[in-house]
Amino acid sequence: MSFDSLGLRADLLRAIATQRYGRPTPIQAQAIPVVLAGHDLLAGAQTGTGKTAAFVLPILQLLAEKGHPQRQPRALILTPTRELAAQIGERVHAYGIHLSLRSTVIFGGVGMQPQINQLHRGIDILVATPGRLLDHAGQRTLDLSRIEILVLDEADRMLDMGFIHDVKRIINLLPKRRQNLLFSATYSDDMRRFSESLLNRPKLIEVARRNTAAETVIQTAYPVDKARKRDLLAHLFHREDWTQVLVFTRTKAGANRLAEHLGREGISATAIHGNKSQSARTRALDEFKRGAVRALVATDIAARGLDIAHLPQVVNFELPNVAEDYVHRIGRTGRAGAGGQALSLVSHDEMALLKGIQRLLGRQITLNPVAGFEPSLTPPPCDPEPGSTGRRNNTAHRQNRVVRPQTGSRTGQGAKHGLHGRAHPASQTKS
Numbered sequence: 001m002s003f004d005s006l007g008l009r010a011d012l013l014r015a016i017a018t019q020r021y022g023r024p025t026p027i028q029a030q031a032i033p034v035v036l037a038g039h040d041l042l043a044g045a046q047t048g049t050g051k052t053a054a055f056v057l058p059i060l061q062l063l064a065e066k067g068h069p070q071r072q073p074r075a076l077i078l079t080p081t082r083e084l085a086a087q088i089g090e091r092v093h094a095y096g097i098h099l100s101l102r103s104t105v106i107f108g109g110v111g112m113q114p115q116i117n118q119l120h121r122g123i124d125i126l127v128a129t130p131g132r133l134l135d136h137a138g139q140r141t142l143d144l145s146r147i148e149i150l151v152l153d154e155a156d157r158m159l160d161m162g163f164i165h166d167v168k169r170i171i172n173l174l175p176k177r178r179q180n181l182l183f184s185a186t187y188s189d190d191m192r193r194f195s196e197s198l199l200n201r202p203k204l205i206e207v208a209r210r211n212t213a214a215e216t217v218i219q220t221a222y223p224v225d226k227a228r229k230r231d232l233l234a235h236l237f238h239r240e241d242w243t244q245v246l247v248f249t250r251t252k253a254g255a256n257r258l259a260e261h262l263g264r265e266g267i268s269a270t271a272i273h274g275n276k277s278q279s280a281r282t283r284a285l286d287e288f289k290r291g292a293v294r295a296l297v298a299t300d301i302a303a304r305g306l307d308i309a310h311l312p313q314v315v316n317f318e319l320p321n322v323a324e325d326y327v328h329r330i331g332r333t334g335r336a337g338a339g340g341q342a343l344s345l346v347s348h349d350e351m352a353l354l355k356g357i358q359r360l361l362g363r364q365i366t367l368n369p370v371a372g373f374e375p376s377l378t379p380p381p382c383d384p385e386p387g388s389t390g391r392r393n394n395t396a397h398r399q400n401r402v403v404r405p406q407t408g409s410r411t412g413q414g415a416k417h418g419l420h421g422r423a424h425p426a427s428q429t430k431s
């Protein structure tokens, strides 16, 4: 399968050629023809699958075919975070470089006036976070009455982050007749209800089974005492000579403290989280991408949708409270087919979280203590099978035993909320 066979116009193919993408990813191969045909779409795809191009390319084509008579926004792409909005905006620009469509990005934390000026100049494609978009709509600096295509990207995150009411208010401002595309890495009951209310006979596409970490990511975990995690992390930086690692903490204060500690250990690090201004976050990300700092310490929300090409290493300094966040975190590495490593530092009090993650993934994660950093407490045993009730005395599954991650298909309970209500092969399309 090549990009040429997807029905895309020559000026888009030229832009893709500049990106040096060899061939379409599965989500692109499946979604592009569906969107071009004008269908609604419900896509189960996490970051790293190439999902952005899967909706941006056909949208550009559909809008370019119709020309741009009014320069009123005709496509609206809603995303949960500023970073993701900025990244999608960059993609729209890059893929649409040979077209005369105009796009802009609207998010909070920066001045309204430059955005108003942009909107006045006339826009075809709008990429936005919900809150700031509603501010503009409320002040009548934005007219959404011509929107023909709506994209909800990382819709599960938008629901998790409490944007559901904002999103519904935005939808009420749109014309009833429009094409809707919904992308989500996970599919909860809330999401099912929401998507049923939004989508009109959608085509369903699912790539990389729901809640299954990218197969290319090697996942390991080191048991360690909580108090020694910082030292273990610094030790690993030195031992592995890591140059670019995204490190996750649970709290903003924790992210700051860890970045400072790494700095004291001679490891250049910067923190990125919601208390930092937009410009500070952008600067931190730039420094990290350029290789000026070795560690970017982030909270889950700040890291949503960060697009860092070929990020080799992700470290969970603390496990997330919500198992689905683990999937999102490790989705930062092993992107679009590239290999990657995800490492978790697991203290005794986090064993229940690890079990929840394993149950969600339907597989076990290798747990190996690092010499000199063995935990002082004996950890409880892992669940013998995903979805089982877990037998505490089952010594065959004690966590210190090396358990190779399974790479084949699985039937764990994590599959039960898949788009089609069952486990899926790696990619498929259904109508």
Ligand code: AMP
Residues within 6 Å of the ligand: 020, 021, 022, 023, 024, 025, 028, 046, 047, 048, 049, 050, 051, 052, 053, 307, 308, 309, 335, 336
């Ligand atoms: P996304 O899942 O949209 O965040 O994309 C993840 C990364 O994959 C981005 O850095 C894209 O530039 C890259 N990418 C998108 N499509 C392809 C492709 N067909 N081949 C290789 N890389 C791609």
